[in-house]
Amino acid sequence: MMLPTEFIESFEAQYPKPVLEYVLPDSLTRCPKLFDKINHLVIAKGSLEFMYMDDAGATYDMLNRRYKTVQYPKWGKLENTGYNLIFDTIYKIYGDNLSPRSFAFILEDLANINEITFAAGLQIQMSKFTMEKSIALQQSWFKFCLEYPNTFKMKFEDYVEVIAKLGS
Helix, strand or coil: CCCCHHHHHHHHHHCCCCCCCCCCCHHHHHCHHHHHHHHHHHHHHCCCCCEEECCCCCEEECCCCEEECCCCCCCEECCHHHHHHHHHHHHHHHCCCCCHHHHHHHHHHHHCCCHHHHHHHHHHHHHHHHHHHHHHHHHHHHHHHHHCCCCCCCCHHHHHHHHHHHHC
């Protein structure tokens, strides 16, 4: 059943946005820039990650110590030398007044979180939210149809014809 675009837009505008509940390491609060970035990524992507892309287009996964390039799109292991170079770069961006050692401990705390369990917890919350929202939309539409009389009359012959076309 098709719902009018205006009804759906009105419903979307009024329905609250999901509030995800998740736990990040307390140490992350000591680094506000990184805290904001990680929280933004968790909400936007539904997963825990911290990537950095350099000027050459190489992407570095700082939590899993791996990298990929445009020429080699498969993840490769980031050796200590490479990790230290990228660490220095992101430390200058996000480290603020923290010592490099404190910043490294924060990254280590993030890396110790089980990504799969973390993402699954967020996915469960989003699935529950989506189900509740779809039920609310259906109830709103039902109430709308009952309260606002209209002149719509369905021709049953048209319905049978559409179903016959779909079945063949």
